[in-house]
Amino acid sequence: MKEDNPELISYHCIIHQSVLCSTLSDEYAEVMNTMMRMINFLRASSSHQHRMLREFLSEVDANADDLLLHNNVRWLSKGKVLERFWSIRTEIAAFLAQLKSQKATPFSLFLEDEKKMDIVAFLVDITSHLNELNVKLQGKDNSVCDLMTAVRSFQRKLELFKEDLQGDCAHFPTVQEQVQGERDASSFVDFVDKLIVNFSNRFDSFSLGHQLTLFIQNPFLITDVRGFSKEVTQHFKWANAGPLQMQLIDLQADVALKEHFGGTDPATFWLQMISETAFPGLRKVALYILTMFGSTYSCEAAFSTMNIIKTKYRSRLTNEHLHMCMRMALTPFQPRFKILAGQARAQFSH
Structure with missing residues (x-):
């Protein structure tokens, strides 16, 4: 495709990039795998045992009447499974103790390990935050600008999460509930650090830049006209900086267009409100960006x-x-x- 169209801008699906960023370290992967084996043991090993589990959870008035099965294909599967497990972890421990089987014993010991439970608590919270990002990245009508805005916002949140883990854990309620008193949050901070590096490595190679994103979302807020034209010419070799600067100034001075922009979405504004004869360069840039597929x-x-x-x-x-x-x-x-x-x-x- 690059041979047919040298100006084609290509990059990995943004949703898949974010999923790859959440790859676990060896220690955390072991905890997660043990969790999934335990859940699948309780739910899928036999229909009789699964029925006993549901009856037990109903008898003790647990917060949920069943566990969720994990599916590696689904983006949000791990987070939902962990949340459900955490809400009934005490009842699960009691049920495993009742089974008195060799297969159940390792899982009972796992639930009694405070260090492992600290990691599970952290995974519940961090996967919840990652799931929120994934939900924002999904949908038919998201432009590449919307997706990149969500990613940049999450990158800033990661910096906040890093500080929060060393403080009062306001954004990690499960960790706050599990780890009482003095806690060693160094492994959690290391995990967030790796997430920050992962996101930087995967998304910094493709970035429309602040000016181009702002141009699509609200061209009337651009103050650095030269900076805008510079970003455009860096991404699109056919663009001419001079005419783009003049057209942007004319666009921002048009009161009627500014009124129209306030009453519609950016895609409709650029496709239907902007004249190709009056603003040919700006419209072409907007069409190039709006027709990019941000994800698969x-x-x-x-x-x-x-x-x-x-x-x-x-x-x-x-x-x-x-x-x-x-x-x-x-x-x-x-x-x-x-x-x-x-x-x-x-x-x-x-």
Whole structure:
């Protein structure tokens, strides 16, 4: 693709980058794996044991009536599993003690290990923060600017988390609950440090820059006109700094366009409100940025839709029919049923 279009800007899917950033160290990976083995042991080893677990949780009025199974494919799976486990960890320990089996003994010892439980508490909180980021990165209508803004915001939060772990743990309520009195937060701080380095390594190689992001989200707030044109020419070799500077000044001076911008979203503003004849350079830059795919979310969602349509019970589904079904399922357009119904004409039999 680079050979066909040398100006193509390519980078790894932003969502997948953030997932890669959350890779665990050996010690934390061991704790996480033990957790997942224990949960899968309780839920999946036998239907009888799973039923006993649910009955036990119901009898003791636990905060949840079951555990969640972990799925490596799903982005938010680990965080949800950990949150559910933590809310009923005391009841799980009591249930394991009742089993009195060789397989249950290592898990009982694991739950009694305070150091391991401190790590679990930290993982509950940090995966919760990572899940919040992943939720922001998902969706059909997110532009690459929206995604990069979410990532930059999270990078700043990581710096705050690092200080918070050495203080009162305001952003780590589970750690605050678990670790009473004096605590050694050095391993937690090291983990956040590695996250900071990971995010920097993965996202600093691709960055639209503050001026370009601001240009899409609100061009009327740009004060450094030269800095803006410099960023544009660095990313787009075809861009000419002089005309871009003049067009930006003209745009910011247009009161009517400023009013329109306040009442619509950035994509609609650049596509429908900005004249190609009056602002050709600015519009071209905006179109280049807005048409960048920030993630493969739309593609993966389309594959999920196709799997739902192509069930084993639809053996006669042709490629043409599948294409039509996919278009209907994925289109953002909503039929105006009232108008269509009003235009319908009844056909009477003769």
